[in-house]
Amino acid sequence: MREFTVTENDAGQRLDKFITKLMPKLPKSMLYKGLRKNCVRVNGKHRKDGAVFVASGDVVTLYFSDEFFETEKNFRYVKPIFGIAYEDENILVTDKPVGVLSHADENSNGDTLIDMVKSYLYDKGEYSPENEQTFKPALCNRLDRNTGGLVIAAKNARALREVNESIKLRKIRKFYTAIVTGKLEASGHLENKLLREDKVTKVSDDGKTASLDYRVLSEKNGLNLVEIELHTGRTHQIRTQFAGIGCPLAGDTKYGGGGQKFRQALYSTRLILGFDRDSSLAYLNGKQIEIKAPFEADFKE
DSSP states (O other), X not given: OEEEEOXXXXXXXXXXXXXXXXXXXXXXXXXXXXXXXXXEEETTXXXXXXXXXXXXXXXXXXXXXXXXXXXXXXXOOOOOOOEXXXXXXXEEEEEEOTTOOSSXXXXXXXXXXXXXXXXXXXXXXXXXXXGXXXXXXXXXXXXXXXXEEEEEEESSHHHHHHHHHHHHTTXXXXXXXXXXXXXXXXXXXXXXXXXXXXXXXXXXXXXXEXXXXXXXXXXXXXXXXXXXXXXXXOTTHHHHHHHHTTOOBTTOGGGTOOOSXXXXXXXXXXXXXXXXXXXTTGGGTTOEEEOOOTTHHHHHO
């Protein structure tokens, strides 16, 4: 038997999700059998419904074998090398370097941005893995390995829920700077259906709608410095949509851009934040966070 007091960072999630995070090795079938068989109590009362939400201060008592509580400690300290575009007590907006993965994938063996964020907050005393039951600092958006720029990290569970909800509702506006090859109109709108297959994104009627707007900031020798506002978040969306009109990004060899100077010349450079009035993050409504793409100065020279 183990007993857990729900903290502020644990609150607001379903009981079955809370239990799963405490016992990741527990089979789902055994979890729901335990709920039926009086193995789960909240504030001393048997709970059969895993869909109820836990609140801060609730005492959850679990009658399961100790083996299921053996969680793997996956926090490892790595040197943070990202830039900081904005930070307060709830969120951290990082400038992710090119070449760094947002999260680990099946082929990665290096340090990731989320590892760095956890380590940075650990150094500041704002994240203590041993004192957290189910919460870990998390990224709210992600960028490809070779795309750098603005990534939002949440420092607490409420911020994570509210940023994710605003992104889902498209209340957070996301802008990118890119170098695009070919002949472009001064501004335009691109909308396609995109399908992801075999780690490549392509235009397909079987795909999901993707849209963006762009404006050309400057042009020279068949290259365009472009600002892009992304309205949807499909994988490789910008790269695929510009390649689809015969204007791939400079350096984007995967989608026909050629060259190696910039890798893919794409950087997340501006965010305009938006939240509901009753959100704990409403103080950030309308806040603009902006950085420069590293290749902008080279292009203008």
